[in-house]
Amino acid sequence: MQAWVIGNWKQNPATSDDVQTLLSDLLATADKNDGANSAGCQLMVAPSCIHLAGVSDHLQDSPVLCAAQDISAHSGTTGAYTGDCSAQQVADAGATWTLLGHSERRQYHQETHACLLSKMTHAFDQGLGVVFCIGETQAQYDAGQTLAVIDEQLTVIKDILTQQPALADTLFDRLIIAYEPVWAIGTGKVPTVAEVSATHQHIKQTVAGYGEALDNITVLYGGSVNADNADSFAADAMIDGALVGGASLKAASFLAIAQAFGNGRA
Structure with missing residues (x-):
């Protein structure tokens, strides 16, 4: 099974020049390493919306994919929604995927189940793949509620399949789940590999229960992943x-992270 390594740039870098430098370094280093984006690992980056078109242009004819960090819940196309970018607009800018449900969106923008269901619907309607982020807070982890929280968050997938059952046959190739414990994002705190593995197994089993075509869905880990600990997760x-x-x-x-996963899947 092919691995995926996705870079969420968040509100970085600051300037277009910095973006182009990062992309040039990424492609040059990958080429020097005989393609860190090997057959075993697919690379993708998610720049901020302002840089999306430029990143997409730079990555043309490269094996690296481009994703949006978010899309509007209000309309998949156009409308009077100041500040929002629709699924159609980000696809036109060159994105082929979008992140949805990141904990920072849930926290700072109070994204609800209904909001995420709307966003996921718009994404699939416009031909975008979805990287759906889930995960528990520190308080929920300490209370032993991790699996219950995840089960509730995953019901967005169950509900969209109820609304659009025809998606079941194609969703395996259009959906990636990213498990990111909120308490591990940017904190340096990292759960054990055994904990992550058990949680991923639960996620896969839960989603497989939504339909046969979703057996063994791709599940990524996020939360203070770095070049030093990637090998242990990749194993x-x-x-x-x-x-x-x-x-x-x-x-x-x-690319060191990508190489760790690529070596394990090649």
């Missing part, structure tokens, strides 16, 4: 790759 068969934050802003560290 576990339940962990299909990584959603990477800060370490994706340096070509060398991002």
Whole structure:
């Protein structure tokens, strides 16, 4: 099974020049390493919306994919929604995937189940793949509620399949789940590989229960993944790759993570 390593740049870098430098370093380093984006690992980056078209243009004719960090819940196309970018608009800018449900969106923008269901519907209607982020807070983890929280978050997938049952046959190739414990994002705190593996197994079993075509869905881990710990995560068969934050802003560290997963899947 092919691994995925996705860089979520968040609100970085600051300027278009910095973006182009990062991309040039990424492609040059990958080429020097005989393609860190090997047959075993698919690379993708998710720039901020303002840089999306430029990143997409730079990555043309390269094996690296481009994703949006978010899309509008209000309309999949156009409308009077100041500040929003629709699924159609980000697809036109060159994105082929979008992140949805990141904990920072859930926290700072109070994204609800209904909001995420609307966004996922728009994404699929416009031909975008979805990287759906789930995960528990520190308080929920300490209370032993991780699996219950995840089960509730995953019902967005169950509900969209109820609304659009025809999606079941294609969703395996259009949906990636990223498990990111909120308490591990950018904190340096990292769950054990055994904990992540068990949680991923639960996620896969839960989603498989929504339909036969979703058996063994791709599940990534995110939360303080770096070049030093990537090998340990990559060695576990339940962990299909990584959603990477800060370490994706340096070509060398991002590609080291990709190489770790690529070596395990090649």
